[in-house]
Amino acid sequence: MTSPSLAATIDRDMEASITRTTWRFWLALFVAAGFAALGGWSWSQILQVGFGLTGLDTPVMWGTLITNFVFFIGVSHAGTLVSAILFFARSPIRAGIGRSAEAMTVIAIMTAGLFPVIHLGRAWLCFWLLPYPNERQIWPNFHSPLVWDVFAITSYVTISALFLYMGLLPDLASLGRRLRGVRGWLYRSLSLGFSGTDGEWSLYEKAYPIFAGVVIPLAVSVHSVVSWDFAMTITPGWHSTIFAPYFVAGAIFSGVALAIILLAILRRAYNLHAYIRESHFDILARLMLAMSLIMTLVYVTEVFLSVFHGERAERDLYVWRMVGSQAPIFWSVIFCNSIAPLLCFSRRFRVDLRLLLVVAFLVSLGMWIERYMIVVTSLSHGYDPAQWGSYTPSRYELMITAGAFGWFTMLFMIFVKIFPSISISETKQAQHAQSSADATHGESADHGAVAVPSTAGESHA
Amino acid sequence: MPDPLMALYDDPDAAANAVRKLHARGVADVRLTSPAAYPVVEETGHPLGLQQLGWLALGGGLLGLATAIALVTYGSLAEPLVVGGKPVLAWPAFSVVMFELTMLGAGLTNFVAVIFFSALARRGVAKSARLAAAQGHIAVLVPLAQRSADEVAQIRALLGDALEVSP
Numbered sequence: 243m244t245s246p247s248l249a250a251t252i253d254r255d256m257e258a259s260i261t262r263t264t265w266r267f268w269l270a271l272f273v274a275a276g277f278a279a280l281g282g283w284s285w286s287q288i289l290q291v292g293f294g295l296t297g298l299d300t301p302v303m304w305g306t307l308i309t310n311f312v313f314f315i316g317v318s319h320a321g322t323l324v325s326a327i328l329f330f331a332r333s334p335i336r337a338g339i340g341r342s343a344e345a346m347t348v349i350a351i352m353t354a355g356l357f358p359v360i361h362l363g364r365a366w367l368c369f370w371l372l373p374y375p376n377e378r379q380i381w382p383n384f385h386s387p388l389v390w391d392v393f394a395i396t397s398y399v400t401i402s403a404l405f406l407y408m409g410l411l412p413d414l415a416s417l418g419r420r421l422r423g424v425r426g427w428l429y430r431s432l433s434l435g436f437s438g439t440d441g442e443w444s445l446y447e448k449a450y451p452i453f454a455g456v457v458i459p460l461a462v463s464v465h466s467v468v469s470w471d472f473a474m475t476i477t478p479g480w481h482s483t484i485f486a487p488y489f490v491a492g493a494i495f496s497g498v499a500l501a502i503i504l505l506a507i508l509r510r511a512y513n514l515h516a517y518i519r520e521s522h523f524d525i526l527a528r529l530m531l532a533m534s535l536i537m538t539l540v541y542v543t544e545v546f547l548s549v550f551h552g553e554r555a556e557r558d559l560y561v562w563r564m565v566g567s568q569a570p571i572f573w574s575v576i577f578c579n580s581i582a583p584l585l586c587f588s589r590r591f592r593v594d595l596r597l598l599l600v601v602a603f604l605v606s607l608g609m610w611i612e613r614y615m616i617v618v619t620s621l622s623h624g625y626d627p628a629q630w631g632s633y634t635p636s637r638y639e640l641m642i643t644a645g646a647f648g649w650f651t652m653l654f655m656i657f658v659k660i661f662p663s664i665s666i667s668e669t670k671q672a673q674h675a676q677s678s679a680d681a682t683h684g685e686s687a688d689h690g691a692v693a694v695p696s697t698a699g700e701s702h703a
Numbered sequence: 704m705p706d707p708l709m710a711l712y713d714d715p716d717a718a719a720n721a722v723r724k725l726h727a728r729g730v731a732d733v734r735l736t737s738p739a740a741y742p743v744v745e746e747t748g749h750p751l752g753l754q755q756l757g758w759l760a761l762g763g764g765l766l767g768l769a770t771a772i773a774l775v776t777y778g779s780l781a782e783p784l785v786v787g788g789k790p791v792l793a794w795p796a797f798s799v800v801m802f803e804l805t806m807l808g809a810g811l812t813n814f815v816a817v818i819f820f821s822a823l824a825r826r827g828v829a830k831s832a833r834l835a836a837a838q839g840h841i842a843v844l845v846p847l848a849q850r851s852a853d854e855v856a857q858i859r860a861l862l863g864d865a866l867e868v869s870p
Contacts, residue, residue, distance in 0.1 A: 249713065249738070249839050373774060381778030385789050390799040397803040401810040408814060416738060419837030434818055438736045438836035441824025443744035445756070449817040452760050456810040460803070467799060670739040674715055 252669050256662040257417065259512045261425070263659065267511070274652035281645010284638040285360055293363050295638045302621045302633035307361045309614045310646050313496065314354035315395070315468050316489070316609065320497020321347030322402045323461040324529075326454035334676065335525055337668040338518045342508060342658070343501050344406040349653045350497075351399040353646055358391070360642065387470040394467040398460050405453050411436045412446070412667040465493040472616065478555040479563075479620030482547075488540045495533035495579070496609035502526050502602040504654065506595050508663055517664050520593045527592035530605060534583035541580065559623045568619050575615055578608020707734075707844040708858060710865035711835055715741035717864055718841040722746040724861045725845065734828055734844040736836035743841065760813040767808020771801040831869075840866070 288295050298305050321343035328336035359368045371392050375381045382389045415436040418429030436442060469489035472480035482488075502523060509518040548560040563572045582604040585591040591598060618633050635643075657663075712718040718735065722743060725733050737744050775797040783791040825833075832842040843865070845858055862868050 380782045384775045385796040393803040397807040437825045437833040439825045440744045440747040442821045443740045460806045667739040
């Protein structure tokens with residue numbers, strides 16, 4: 243059975259997380275918005291003056307802007323994918339981490355989507371990306387991976403947003419009937435009339451697996467398509483058949499690392515220790531470790547194939563990456579993505595949040611550098627030595643990069659302030675399932691579901 | 704039509720027991736509202752199953768696929784340009800757009816179907832029961848129309864372990 247006081251505690255804690263706001267929240271939001279504004283200002287300078295303000299020049303025509311695009315698409319990957327997989331696995335930890343992970347997905351795609359538009363230069367013509375004919379009846383080139391990107395990303399953001407929204411409906415309905423004022427009105431309007439009747443729950447339970455089944459292949463396809471932006475060219479370092487699985491694995495890896503960071507902050511800020519538990523971080527750390535091992539295999543395979551398959555330009559590129567002027571970048575990637583995560587073999591690193599945060603931060607940093615390495619060093623070192631060149635990001639590009647992280651953080655903070663960051667209905671369901679299991683087995687084990695103490699949520703940071 | 708009998712529960716297992724007892728007694732038209740998808744919501748059931756929703760999503764997916772085929776075919780033939788030596792209608796290259804729009808169609812249809820059938824599914828459920836669910840209770844509803852006083856008394860007895868029974 244589920245204790246009524248536990249259900250009430252869950253309601254009270256989640257309600258408090260959206261209605262009580264401390265000065266720390268406003269300060270953090272102000273800082274994040276400040277970075278976002280800085281990025282916006284830098285973009286406005288590029289719009290006024292032109293792309294000469296960036297460090298982009300022949301042969302490196304893609305730099306930090308496209309690096310950010312690939313990085314944030316990667317981050318977006320893990321949220322919905324992990325949430326959908328946990329749903330099929332009927333994992334009790336989904337109640338604690340699913341909502342934040344799905345929100346992270348949608349916000350990361352919204353951030354990533356800015357970069358192709360910024361990179362257009364003439365951003366006001368971004369609607370040219372849409373599939374419609376110009377005045378000479380010429381349509382976009384459907385053979386091009388860049389057009390595939392438009393379809394893949396818009397489909398993914400639409401379905402991910404609906405997946406998130408569908409999960410929110412029961413909570414919005416419940417909050418809308420409990421809260422007064424504008425907030426109550428907003429929740430009632432957004433709940434689309436959901437009332438918690440048996441028929442609605444029954445439909446909801448049947449539709450959710452279909453949604454999750456649609457989301458998983460879509461998520462895999464999106465980063466595969468992004469990888470084909472590179473792999474479909476003949477550029478050394480890009481033209482590789484392993485790029486799609488390489489990018490998908492890297493995306494899950496970076497997404498899980500960022501999810502760990504966001505969940506740890508959320509847990510601390512809103513005193514959600516009873517809902518986001520050490521066992522959740524333990525599982526996420528294991529997933530991050532597994533993805534790190536896969537990434538290491540990919541790095542080894544990539545180097546092995548390039549050095550031994552006889553293509554001179556390819557071999558030269560990888561030797562240059564490893565021992566040339568770009569070696570610090572290459573070895574930083576190896577340290578952050580292949581060596582640091584090995585610490586997660588130790589349970590201490592998986593459950594001690596301070597240690598795990600250091601590893602997750604290193605992985606996030608390593609994955610950003612890896613994207614930079616793929617984009618920049620490949621273009622710097624093509625087939626023709628006369629065309630070799632270098633690239634240094636300008637301060638405008640760096641400010642836009644900082645702005646992107648500020649924008650991402652700001653949107654996430656606004657999301658968790660307006661909507662419950664943990665699914666209320668799923669938490670109650672998971673609590674009931676765990677109580678029933680404990681009653682059946684006559685014991686109280688940690689199954690990964692919530693364990694709401696009566697004192698939970700009494701103090702909010 | 705008189706208000707239905709509404710029994711409130713905090714414990715999903717107690718609510719499930721009550722529904723089972725009512726069914727055993729021959730009371731089939733039981734409805735309920737719940738704050739979460741506890742197993743009890745499947746005790747009363749809904750006529751639209753996973754298979755029907757799946758067929759609808761498949762239909763939406765096929766519609767998305769047809770849209771994609773029409774779009775890439777018409778778009779490519781409108782001004783047939785040979786790019787990179789590829790045929791104008793290059794189906795391997797088009798397969799990405801076709802896949803994405805298929806998935807988009809399936810997902811959108813699934814969402815619209817849930818919203819539409821949910822609106823049908825909540826018809827006839829009292830507002831007080833919806834409020835009870837929002838407040839964290841499980842409300843078991845039994846219509847009183849065409850029931851004798853004796854039957855109502857027996858039903859009330861079956862709902863004895865509820866927190867509150869009204870009217």
